[in-house]
Amino acid sequence: MDVRLARLKYHRTMNKITNILRKIVSRKYRRMIRKYLGLDLVNKFVLRKKNLKLANPTELAVELTTACNLKCAFCPHDKMPPSFKQKDVDRSLLDLIIENVEGFSNKRIHMNISGFGEPTLSRHLFYIIEKIKKNFPLVHTAMNTNGVLLNETTRKGLLSSGIDSITISLNADTPGNYAKIMGADYFDKVMENIKLFFESVQNNRTNIEIAIDLMDINNQEIKTDVRNISRQLSRYPHLYHIFLRPVLNWGGVISGESFNAEREKKNVFADRYPCISLWRTIGVDNDGYIYPCCLGMQLREDSGLVLGNIKEVSILDCFNSDKLKAMRRYHLENNYSKIPECEKCDFWSFSPNIFVKDSSSGHWK
Numbered sequence: 001m002d003v004r005l006a007r008l009k010y011h012r013t014m015n016k017i018t019n020i021l022r023k024i025v026s027r028k029y030r031r032m033i034r035k036y037l038g039l040d041l042v043n044k045f046v047l048r049k050k051n052l053k054l055a056n057p058t059e060l061a062v063e064l065t066t067a068c069n070l071k072c073a074f075c076p077h078d079k080m081p082p083s084f085k086q087k088d089v090d091r092s093l094l095d096l097i098i099e100n101v102e103g104f105s106n107k108r109i110h111m112n113i114s115g116f117g118e119p120t121l122s123r124h125l126f127y128i129i130e131k132i133k134k135n136f137p138l139v140h141t142a143m144n145t146n147g148v149l150l151n152e153t154t155r156k157g158l159l160s161s162g163i164d165s166i167t168i169s170l171n172a173d174t175p176g177n178y179a180k181i182m183g184a185d186y187f188d189k190v191m192e193n194i195k196l197f198f199e200s201v202q203n204n205r206t207n208i209e210i211a212i213d214l215m216d217i218n219n220q221e222i223k224t225d226v227r228n229i230s231r232q233l234s235r236y237p238h239l240y241h242i243f244l245r246p247v248l249n250w251g252g253v254i255s256g257e258s259f260n261a262e263r264e265k266k267n268v269f270a271d272r273y274p275c276i277s278l279w280r281t282i283g284v285d286n287d288g289y290i291y292p293c294c295l296g297m298q299l300r301e302d303s304g305l306v307l308g309n310i311k312e313v314s315i316l317d318c319f320n321s322d323k324l325k326a327m328r329r330y331h332l333e334n335n336y337s338k339i340p341e342c343e344k345c346d347f348w349s350f351s352p353n354i355f356v357k358d359s360s361s362g363h364w365k
C-alpha cells in the first residue's frame with residue numbers, strides 16, 4: 001500500500017481513538033496512553049520510512065452549491081467580491097466528475113460534497129450520493145452541514161442515499177454563543193434536528209459516522225462546550241463524536257484573534273511544514289474549476305491555485321500536472337512565498353505533518 005495513504009489512514013484512526021479518549025480521560029492521561037502504547041513511535045519510525053507517490057487524489061471535494069443560509073463570523077462568505085454568485089451546480093458537471101472518478105486506479109477515496117456552501121440547499125444532494133455509492137461502493141461519501149435544514153425530508157433522503165459520514169457544524173453550546181458565532185438564532189432548532197436525526201439513525205440501524213463540530217475557542221471555554229453538548233445528547237452516546245475545530249484564517253481573509261487569541265499568540269507559521277492537501281486533495285467548484293485544496297473554492301477561479309476546468313481537462317491530468325508538481329516542490333523546499341495563496345494560509349496546520357526534515361538542507365521529504 002502507498003505509504004502516504006497508510007499514514008493518512010493511520011492519522012484518521014488516531015483521531016478517532018483520540019476522540020473516544022477525549023470523552024473518558026483528561027488530556028494528560030490521553031498523552032500517556034498514546035506514549036505507553038507506542039502509537040507516536042509507530043508513526044515516526046515505521047510509517048515514515050518510504051515515500052511513494054499517489055496515483056490519484058484520495059480526497060475529492062465537490063461543491064454542490066455556493067448558497068448558504070447562515071452568516072458565520074469565521075467564514076469569509078460575506079467578504080466575497082460582487083462577482084461571486086450563489087448558485088447550484090449543474091447536474092451535467094456532477095456526471096462529468098463521476099466519469100473522472102471512473103478513471104481512478106484507486107477508488108478507495110474520500111469524497112466530501114460540501115465546498116463553499118451549505119449542501120442541503122442543493123437540489124442535487126441525494127442524486128450525487130446515490131450515484132457515487134451505486135457506481136463506486138468503495139468511495140467514502142461525506143458532507144458537512146450546519147443542520148438547519150436537517151428536516152424530515154433531508155433526514156430520510158440522506159439515510160436512504162447511503163452516505164457514509166456527516167459532520168454537523170454546531171460550533172456552540174448555548175443559543176447565545178450560537179447566535180454570536182453562526183449569525184442566526186437557530187441553536188434550539190439545530191439541536192432538535194440533531195436529536196431527531198439520531199432517532200432516525202437508531203430506528204433504521206444505519207451505520208453512519210456522525211461528528212459534531214465545535215469551535216475550539218480559547219481552550220478553557222471549549223471544555224464547558226463539550227460537557228454541555230454531551231449532556232444534551234446523553235441518550236445517544238455511541239452515535240457521534242465531538243470534533244474540535246480550530247478557527248482557520250481562510251488564506252488570511254479571517255483573523256483568528258477574536259476566536260482563539262491563544263492560538264494566534266503561538267504563531268503557527270513558525271513551525272510550518274508542507275500542506276498535505278497538495279498530495280492528496282482535489283477540489284472542484286460548482287463551475288468546474290479544479291483546485292489542489294479546499295481553500296481554492298473560497299479564492300475561486302481568479303486565484304493562482306486553479307489547475308484547470310473539468311470541462312477541458314481531467315482531474316487526473318491536473319493531479320499530475322507540472323503546475324501542481326511545482327507547488328509540491330515549493331512546499332518541500334520551504335519556498336511558500338512562491339505561491340501567494342499558500343504564503344498567508346494556515347490550513348496546512350489543520351492536518352498532521354507527515355514529512356521528515358532533512359537536517360542538512362532543511363528541506364522536507
Ligand code: SF4
Pocket residue numbers: 251275276277278292293294295296341342343345346347348
Ligand atoms: S497552504 Fe492553503 S492555499 Fe496552500 S495548498 Fe494548502 S490549503 Fe491550499
